[in-house]
Amino acid sequence: MAAKKAFPLRLDPALHTALERAAAGDFRSLNAQIEVLLREALSRRGVKVAVTPAPRRGRPPAQDGD
Numbered sequence: 001m002a003a004k005k006a007f008p009l010r011l012d013p014a015l016h017t018a019l020e021r022a023a024a025g026d027f028r029s030l031n032a033q034i035e036v037l038l039r040e041a042l043s044r045r046g047v048k049v050a051v052t053p054a055p056r057r058g059r060p061p062a063q064d065g066d
Contacts, residue, residue, distance in 0.1 A: 009034075 011019070016030075023033035042049055 019033055019037075020030055023030045026033060026036075028036065039049055
């Protein structure tokens with residue numbers, strides 16, 4: 001999986017507060033909420049964004065001979 005890009009984002013304090021409330025209401029982190037809203041906005045504009053598969057969690061499968 002490709003690493004997520006990190007960058008500084010300056011927001012109006014009132015917008016930040018509203019996003020935090022929306023994220024809490026959806027049981028998401030603020031970062032995840034912003035990502036969801038951006039994807040929804042792009043979708044409405046007809047822009048297709050590929051979803052990067054999440055990394056597999058848990059123990060790796062056993063190898064032959066182990």
